[in-house]
Amino acid sequence: MERIGLSTGWRIVCGAWMAGVIAAAFIGVGPAAGFREPEAARILFFHVPVAWLAVLGFLGATFHAVRYLRRRNPAADIRAVASAEMGFLFCVLATLSGALFARVQWGAAWNWDPRQTSIVALLLVYAAYFTLRSAVAEPERRAALSAVYAIVATLPMLFLVFILPRVVESLHPADTVRSGGMSPDYRVVFFAALGAFTLLYLWIYRLRVAVGELERVACRHSMK
């Protein structure tokens, strides 16, 4: 089995880093101009990193699904499902934080904005992945079928995240980070938040993989 979770040092770094980001988000930056409720702009330090990490999780599921189909290694299947679960979890967090922000900024939590609609479709695509996994009892068949599904699901995922919200008119701001729409202090806290959430993602992901490995060994023992 690989390393489990994070080392004690990295765990402390993760805890302190995230606490620092939270403090900086509330104390280190002021209210942002151009928002209906300027104080609410701070939610982007949470909302955007979790949305990025959701995409990372789904891409990780694709990567490990390809690895599984090439080598038929059960460890790759465990990593594929762990990545998909991480993507799903962070996608739910992005949806909830987005709805919270929409309520403040646009007056209603749900507006059927293209970005909101596409994220619901994305959740349904990956909910079907978990349904498929739970419907097949035999481990090898389950791993192979879900790997194929994860690879096929990559195309709608990329379309829903990167293409659809850009070709349809949307309330949602686009490319704020790249276009320089953030003030320097917001930019610093934003990238610090991105680092903290990535470390948190890595920690939870590694724990999930370790649990998967433990289950696999326990299952093998029970079959002997």
Add this chain to the structure above:
Amino acid sequence: MSPLHEVMVVVLVIWAGLFAYLWRLDTRIREGARQQREAPGDQPDDAPEAVLEPGPGRLGEE
């Protein structure tokens, strides 16, 4: 204390709870993995299995 600072304290408390939970989970999973490694008869998946095969030219030699 301003409402903004109150929200910050609430978020920090939530993070502290989540962090403590993850730390405990990490410790328990490590403990579970250690117990599984020490369990009798356990062999990792990737470990080569011992196979007894007759060497060439040994069996049937007169």
